[in-house]
Amino acid sequence: MELLEQKILNEGRVLSESVIKVDSFLNHQIDPVLMQQIGEEFSDRFANKGVTKIITLESSGIAPAQMTGLSLGVPAIFARKRKSLTLIDHLYSASVHSFTKNETNEISVSKDYISSDDTVLILDDFLANGQAVLGLMDIVEQAGASLAGVGIVIEKGFQDGGKILREQGIRVESLASIESLVDGKVTFTKEEAS
Numbered sequence: 001m002e003l004l005e006q007k008i009l010n011e012g013r014v015l016s017e018s019v020i021k022v023d024s025f026l027n028h029q030i031d032p033v034l035m036q037q038i039g040e041e042f043s044d045r046f047a048n049k050g051v052t053k054i055i056t057l058e059s060s061g062i063a064p065a066q067m068t069g070l071s072l073g074v075p076a077i078f079a080r081k082r083k084s085l086t087l088i089d090h091l092y093s094a095s096v097h098s099f100t101k102n103e104t105n106e107i108s109v110s111k112d113y114i115s116s117d118d119t120v121l122i123l124d125d126f127l128a129n130g131q132a133v134l135g136l137m138d139i140v141e142q143a144g145a146s147l148a149g150v151g152i153v154i155e156k157g158f159q160d161g162g163k164i165l166r167e168q169g170i171r172v173e174s175l176a177s178i179e180s181l182v183d184g185k186v187t188f189t190k191e192e193a194s
């Protein structure tokens with residue numbers, strides 16, 4: 001997605017060979033116009049797949065998930081990272097380990113909002129090692145729902161997440177795919193025709 005790549009080049013700050021900061025439009029301040037276009041793009045890529053629910057993880061997945069839900073006309077659910085006081089037993093949960101942050105979070109979704117009748121699209125802001133997506137897939141499976149695929153705003157192609165998911169036959173659509181952050185420079189993976 002050309003507009004997103006331009007935004008990353010103009011506003012992203014490469015912090016190391018593996019991390020890029022995009023707080024001005026995705027992880028802190030949100031650009032609603034860009035987010036609307038991101039929603040439309042995911043909606044186009046997963047049109048006619050029978051998606052009934054979008055699932056993401058709080059907090060940075062919420063904005064793209066909500067805009068995609070608006071375009072597809074379906075609800076967006078965010079898995080919570082902490083157990084809520086009012087949701088105790090009635091939960092699907094999974095463990096998600098972050099190698100980047102070296103912490104493990106229990107993530108959970110109420111059984112009220114996902115069922116075996118659903119076809120779910122998983123969305124997230126970043127794909128690094130794939131642990132968040134695998135945790136969300138675990139929840140989708142516990143609910144007996146079908147998985148339409150995975151949509152990612154920014155994939156870091158030099159980390160393993162994309163490979164792990166695609167090797168399982170899962171459809172992964174990334175709107176920007178970063179091949180390298182070496183020398184403070186962002187290089188995108190050439191987009192395959194789709």
Ligand code: G4P
Nearest residue numbers: 019020021058059060098099100126127128129130131132
């Ligand atoms: P994984 O799920 O693919 O295994 O990713 P990982 O554990 O490495 O990611 C942990 C957190 O760091 C996630 O945010 C993820 O979106 C974010 N992240 C990973 N790589 C980058 C990067 O290069 N740049 C930025 N800006 N973020 C990155 P989170 O903890 O869930 O936080 P939130 O923003 O959703 O609240």
Ligand code: NA
Nearest residue numbers: 060061125126
């Ligand atoms: Na995230």
Ligand code: NA
Nearest residue numbers: 027060125126
């Ligand atoms: Na994030």
